Amino acid sequence: MGCKCGSIESANCHCGRIVGINGNMLTVEFFDSVKQNEIAYAILDDIHLKAEVVRTRGRYADLQILEEPKGLKVGGHVDFTGELMAVELGPGLLTQIFDGLQNPLPGLAKQCGFFLKRGMYLDALSRDKEWEFTPAVKKGDTLSAGDTLGTVPEGIFVHRIMVPFSLKGRYSVERIATHGSYRVSEIIAELQDMKGFLIKVSMVQKWPVKIPLNCYHERLMPTDTLMTKIRMVDTFFPVARGGTFCIPGPFGAGKTVLQQMISKNAEVDIVVVAACGERAGEVAGTLREFPELIDPRTGKSLMERTVIICNTSSMPVAAREASIYTAVTLAEYYRQMGLHVLLLVDSTSRWAQALREVSGRLEEIPGDEAFPAYLESVIAAFYERAAIVKLRDGTVGSVTIGGTVSPAGGNFDEPVTQATLKVVGAFLGLSRERSNARRYPAIHPLESWSKYWSIIKSEDLKLAQKILKDGNDIAQMMKVVGEEGTSIDDFVMYLKSEYLDAVYMQQNAFHAVDGAVSAERQRYIFNKIVKTFGTKMAFHSKDEARTFFQILIQKTKDWNYMAMESDEFQKIEAELDKMIGEVAKNAQNIPEN
Amino acid sequence: MRRIYRKIEQIVGNVITVVAGEVSYGELATITTPEGSSLAQVIRLDGDRVSLQVLAGTKGISTNAEIRFLGHSMQTPFSKSLLGRIFTGSGEPRDKRPAITENLIDIGGPSVNPVKRVTPGNMIPTGIPMIDVFNTLVESQKLPIFSVAGEPYNSLLARIAMQAKVDIIILGGMGLKHDDYLFFRDVLEKNGALTRSILFIHTAADPTVECILVPDLCLAVAEQFALQGKRVLVLLTDMTNFADSIKEIANTMEQIPSNRGYPGDLYSQLACRYEKAAAFEGAGSITILAVTTMPGDDVTHPIPDNTGYITEGQFYLRNGRIEPFGSLSRLKQHVNNRTREDHRSIMDSMIQLYALYKESFEKQSMGFRISAWDKKLLRYGERFEHEMMDLNVNISLDQALDLGWYILADCFQPAETGITTKLIEKFWPDNTRMSIA
Ligand SMILES: Nc1ncnc2c1ncn2[C@@H]1O[C@H](COP(=O)(O)OP(=O)(O)O)[C@@H](O)[C@H]1O
């Protein structure tokens, strides 16, 4: 019996025929049945172009094509796979760079040269590489999804080979491979379910990206600070392990640089970077830089703890939507091994725009700025995939998610920023004013917030926050009444806030020492500054005060650039103490203004 | 297979619809009327209804015009013989010389694999301190020049074209005033640079949507030269006209606009073009400088806003000067650590001080009392504007950095500049006398 589509001689054909093409949306007449979100291939000569079912109506399915649709015709053949969009999970993900559909980009480059080629799909994990497997269970053990069968070393990590997450119920181990080298696709275990059915398990498994992976015992409260080594974040607007944060800001305010700083220095085991709809050049930079940078925690290159998912702005838009889910699924996979994973997405707005494009082509009723009405719930569901969890074996793993937001016109009062602010635990808002004044990182000190715990004692923090706020108020007032209308006390308060800004909040991303500041050092410097602020100061004139603070700023900046163990560090500290001591002594001679 | 049709079902805006079979998405067709012929591109297929965007516009097209499907998407010839030539926005000769038909290549090809991009490492010196010192232009960079109408953006573009050290210049004009077209042509010719240039010029007199192909034509040709090892500089003016054409088509196709009438895919459309800027391992590079006039001087307008998110920085042209605030070359840190050790410090502190100057200037104009510090800043700001910001200053980077120290030393005490002691010791001029060539 031939297929109804007429073009394939197959009894149980699962296919369809293109009846319309509108941008990256195909309308396909199907003959059997289709699943929502299943993957299909549109066939163009010898090229197979991946597409995903996003809506069905009667005999027609709307498919978003994940590639450039040029050349497709009405009447063209479509094969449905019956499978949801899924990623391969197994050893060998780390150090890789994948596109949004988990194609290894270096592999593509080897085959196709300088340019991407549509319809080229490669295995995400190498089928040739051998991994040294050590079993962790024995015949007769009872297990369920997510339990460890054995381990392989993957770079600096112990990579757990687990019972496939899709298996329901309990299984007994019938056979487990002995210690030795295996390829990912080799069978390393046979499991028997309660009905006696045998399941063969290899080191690679698939998981549908849009479904959260939650084979854990329980979710915990995110309480531990995730050190980013950025003073302004850890001290003022901290991020917690298993928590979420967002970085909205107009273009050029420093979102990407801030994320890059975090990806380099964050105290986590693994970093998944999702370059989503932004510049390819930035990814290329990371790619070249990371292998050269040594992770001080492990002594190995930073690349060993990194996976990059890359769907940059000129790559197909529909695959951009997938890339976010691919990234978070990989992050969840490593969390399942008791590791702390940080997922950084740049930028979630591009993902939201991809949703908007699809929604528009489906002619759904548009909400604000033409974003679909379900935008908020989709964003919320994505950030909900961040969590710190206790696994069934008692170990703890986490996925922390941080996303940049690129609001249209730099105005935070827009749908994506607003939807994100509702669900995240920390808001690092970047300000155009601060970036224009080269005050990096340009996190707005008064508008940003965090619900997590700082590494600094809260009363000290409150003091600093008060100084910032008062300083800002005085600065605003000075704009109206001028310096001469400001009392010297107020003026000194203003200078103090400027001092805090210059030497603590501003941080040189590109400096070896200043670029990454440990918790210990942050506490040390912060205490010093608090002590300085506690010192009674008096000046004869505003100019004298200004000069004093200018010198103090310069010295403190010099201090920031010195390694904490160095002699210079101590030397400059002594000079700072001396300056403060002198001004305190003067204060006794100058009457209160 | 029938490829010629003579019955147009619908004409709306610049889009026509015909009933035809075996047509592929993105395919090109020619539409012939007694007045002439135009190219059209398939932008939607719905059963046997085919919608085409007519590049020369639909004015005067009759429902029985001849539509011939060409079986391929838009192409351009590519060869060395393009050098020195001037074409229209649809790739026809504008210089009255014969058409070139050899070696046709597709335009709008696939993107570069991100892993094949080389980290940009070569500065493109322009002799303009506001660029070289403060926002260095880097090979493979894509930068817009944000400007309002009336600013001398085309002369700036021309000047960069003349002074930048590159192999080939490709100029794409979109909605260019005819005078400006002649200006570019003459400047290039006068400086003997026309022979290394290729011009694709769509003028304001041409049908508006025809400019939609200009960036793709320029970039496809640029890409081929780059793959042959050439360093290509692509100059586009004015991308706002390009974006408006995209808007016009989207509106005709009844796409739901996202922001001020612009379609939701404006970002992706612009990115596809700008992302063609690249440096190829073992070959050449493409650098893009693109004028984007800001409607109503509003940078939050969707065109400059989306552009800013895509490009690697931006130059703001205002009052005939490149504004230090907001202007930004994001790739500068790839090169300015290898120019001179004081480059970054000069860059940072001169801008910070200039920002303070602005505040003092404000105070002064509001009639507040001016402190001694304000006076220093006022003096500094004036010199900075006069000696550094003026676009007519044409000096090397070294000279510009020396000039920076000279101005600082002339206006401030070392500690007031915020520059680290180490650099002060090395570079602070002993006395304030210094000769600048
Ligand atoms: N922390 C920083 N230190 C120094 N320069 C910075 C810093 N953050 C941003 N910049 C400057 O601002 C530019 C734009 O930053 P980027 O992170 O790319 O902006 P965004 O992603 O918000 O558009 C960078 O290329 C760099 O020149």
Ligand SMILES: [Mg+2]
């Ligand atoms: Mg960015």
